[in-house]
Amino acid sequence: MSLPADQELIEQWRGEPAPLLPLLHAFHDRDGYLSDHALRLIAPALGIPLADLYGTVTFYHHFARDPRRTQDAPRVCTGPVCRLHGGEELLAALAHEGATAMPCAGRCDDPVPVLRGHEVLIGASPATMTAPPPRLPSPNPGGREECIFAEIRTPDRATLAGYERTGGYAGLTRALDEMTPQAVIRHVRESGLAGRGGAGFPTGVKWRAVADAEGQPKYVICNADEGEPGCFKDRVILDFDPHAVIEGMLIAAYATGARAGFIYLRYEYPQSQVILERAIEEAYAAGYLGEHILDSGFHFDIYIRRGAGAYICGEETALLNSLEGKHPFPRNRPPYPVTHGFEGKPTAVNNVETLAAVPQILRREPSWYQNLGLGDIAGTKIISLSGDVQRPGNYEVPFGLPLQTLLYDWAGGPLPGRTIQAATMAGLSGGFLAGDDLDVTLDEPGVRSKGSFLGAGGIMVFDDRRDMRAVTHNAIAFFAHESCGKCFPCRIGTQRLTERLNGGGPADAAAWHAEVADIAFTMKETSACGLGMAAPAVVESFVRYFPDQVAGKR
Amino acid sequence: MNETEQIELTLTLDGELVTFTLGETLYEVAQRYGREIPTLCYDPRLEAFGACRLCMVDVQGTRNPVASCTTVAQLDTVVHTESERLARHRRTLLEMVASENGGAVSVDPLRGYASQELGLLIERCDARTDRFAGAHSGTSKLDDANPFILRDYDRCISCYRCVRVCAEQEGDYAISIANRGFQTQIVTEFDHDLRDSACTFCGQCVQTCPTGALADRKALRNA
Structure with a gap:
């Protein structure tokens, strides 16, 4: 089979929405890297200045630029x-x-x-490398009623037939047949569903803002750029329940008046892309996507766009710039995406987990979801639990579940003979909890009362064998690696903190602590987006909980 | 326009009731009333960028200070342009910037019109130049053989005023931002010399550079 010619690739994508990333991927896939020649063709075809395109390509770490080290290099x-x-x-x-x-x-x-x-x-090791086994979430160890995972373990749930058999598209059907867009928004607002990507903004309020905003067309974007270290929940939802995400997007689109949507998928999930593409194809064939959905006047199209290795693109305004083919710096806010999103139009950006909850909620009454939480906070949260515990994996917990219950009763506790030294919150962005602070309930008010936050729900456990300075150094090095380079406090601060956790900085302990404290204080209060605001937490919590390890290893 | 003129828009600036026009930023308002808020990424000819964070001001009711250059003035807000907290942030930010610049803050004024900005701010805000020692960010391209523009990026602080003036004022789009984070560099397409790029040697980038990282080679030669 002959490879597609340059012009074929360009013609395939030039007229499509958000064409830059797929066109770059098309050349990247064909050639194994992005050649100067390819960039010289793509820039004029999409009307992007060549210097800008060159700079933007270098921002994404998965784009190979060297024919000797292609995308096939491990x-x-x-x-x-x-x-x-x-x-x-x-x-x-x-x-x-x-x-x-x-x-x-x-x-x-x-x-x-x-x-x-x-x-x-x-x-x-190279000898034992295999394809990853399908790893469904284990049955809920606490016997709690679930929302997102309620049907995910039923056979063939990822196919349209399997999905329909287990209540799939009943939420959409109910919305289209019985509810106005306003009623859908009210239903979701009353359920208490809030953003599960970490920000926790009430979903119904966001949709209301998009529905009310001036400007057409409107968009729904599924943020599937799950880049937070320690988080792998969105992948499991996409792999085993892709139609739930599609149905969630459809309901969001109906509620907000959107005509088109994107799934922005992280580069590291190529299998999820195959699964999603198949599901979207099935949905089109069955009349759930496209024009006159279920014989109504409602139309909606979904496009998948694959990222290229940049954590910051999970930040919604950087994601929008990335989709638009711009340098993926976060935007200044306000204005917010609900009024000025994709191409300046009203846009609802929702996380995978949030969208997957929507069909379940629409099939039932808002109070059902409300009551899944144990305390004042409505609903459930998927926790990606990993590290030094007996049974790592994804767990759907009711808000308000004690962390200790999750760690010990659900996940089997630490490995034999070990004790838990620390656990991260919000993946990595919430820093560590340790000691008595591990006595906390899993909900935002609970975790925030310990100076951290629950965020996207990744929890990584480190037992008493672990060198917490090394863990902290690697953690802050991650944020330095992923800092976009726009705002000064984050660009310089993540670098300086990384150096200070690796033996750098003043030799005098008081001066070292003063520098670290000053950097952290200014990053938290003046950074332009959440990355820089959150990044110092790993360092601050390390210094707070492990003063001996600070002194010993600095 | 008459309508907006009739409704008097006011806010409180450092305890003083002041008027503003619709769409004005807090920075612009403060400047009109004689406040000298420090900035490094700001150039009045360019779209506000919000990168250096030096222009942070306190707005009553918000937890963190806000960047005044990107914050549009709102009716009845209470704004403080000076406070102990703001002074601390500004000092820390300037000290961090000085550290990436190797403390090279004394710059030949012949390098360019704005070249003294960083040095003057460090002096004014009592910032030290010996804190936060660590890696250097920019890498000079002194071998770019063009006769007009010296590219001394060892002094670069990644404010991107050069990139933005090239795009927004000149429409040349000759330079852009490569890599990310602390590895960021100012480059032409494929990181070639300026002569092999879309650069027209207008010199706008030189004149907006706040650290002398870009310099006028002719002026330096004639000195």
Whole structure:
């Protein structure tokens, strides 16, 4: 089979919405890297200045620019948990193949993932690397009623037939047949559903703002750029319940008046893309997508756009710039995406988990979802639990569940003979909890009362064997690696904190602490987006909980 | 326009009731009333960018200070342009900037019109130049053989005023931002010399650079 010619690729994508990323991927897939020649063709075709395109391509770490080190060169996860399972050693063992390190690739329950082109393998050594086994969430250990995972374990749930058999598209059907867009928004607002990507903004309020905003067309975007270290919940939803995400987007579109939507999927999930593409195809064939959906006057199209390796693109305004083919810096806010989103139009950006909850809620009454929470907070949260526990994995917990219940009763506690030294919150962004502060309920008010936050719900556990200074150094190095470089406090602060956790900074202890405290204070209060505001938490919590390790290893 | 003129828009600036026009930013309002809020990424000819964070001001009712250059003035807000907290942030930010610049804050004024900005601010805000020692961010391209523009990026602080003036004022789009975070560099397409790029040597980038990282080679030669 002959490879497509340059012009064919350009013609395939030039007229499509958000064409830059797919066009870059098309050349990247064909040639194995992005050549100067390709960029010289793409820039005029899409009306992007060549210098801008060159700069933007270098922002994304998965785009190979060197024909000697193509996209097939292995990318080895050296995230916080994979480091505990030989990520660095695997990287060294694959050095002869041109392997490079990648940040957390979202398989903390199955270390160590290696990405080779469009293939994901897992293993701790080159000899044992295999395709990852399908890893469904285990049955809820607490016997709690679930929302997102309620049907995910039923056979063939990922297919349209299996999905329809287990209540699939009943929420959409109910919305279209019986409810006005306003009624859908009211229903979702009353359920108490809030953003599960970490920000926790009430979903119904967001949709109301998009519905009320001036400007057409409107958009729904599924943020599937799950880049937070220690988080792998969105991948499981996409892989085993893709139609739930599609149905959630459809309901969001009906409620807000959107005509088109995007799924912005992180580069590290190529298998999820295949699964999603198949599901979207099935949905079109069955009349759930496209024009006159279920014979109504409602039309909606979904496009998948694959990221290229940049954590910041999970920040919704950087995501929008990325989709638009611009340099993926976050935007200044206000205005917010609900009024000025994709191409300046009203846009609802929702996380995968949030969208997957919507069909379940629409099938039932708002109070059902409300009451899933144990305390004042409505609903459930998926926790990606990994690291030094007996049974890592994704758990759907009711808000208000004690962390200790999750760690010990649900996940089996630490490995034999070990004790838990620390656990991260919000993946990595919430820093560590340790000691008595592990006595906390899993909900935002609870975790915030300990100076952290629950966020996207990743929890990585480190037992008493672990060198917390090394863990902290790698954590802050991640934020430095992913800082976009726009605002000064984050660009310089993440770098300086990384150096200070690696033996750098003043030799005098008081001066070292003063520098770290000043950097952290200014980053938290003056950074332009959440990355810079949250990044110091790992360092501050390390200094707070482990003063001995600070003094001993600095 | 008459309508907006009739409704008097006011806010409280450092305890003083002041008027503003619709769409004005807090920075613009403060400047009109004689406040000298420090900035590094700001150039009045360019779209507000919000990168250096030096222009942060306190707005009553918000937890964190806000960047005055990107914050549009709202009716009845209570704004403070000076406070102990703001002074601390500004000092820390300037000290961090000085650290990436190797403390090279004394700059030949012949380098360019704005070249003294960083040095003057460090002096004014009592910032030290010996804190936060660590890696250097920019890498000079002194071998770019063009006769007009010296590219001394060892002094670059990544404010991107050069990139933005090239795009927004000149429409040349000759330079852009490569890499990310602390690895960021100012580059032409494929990181070639300026002569092999879309650069027209208008010199706008030189004149907006606040650190002398870009300099007028002719002026330096004639000195």
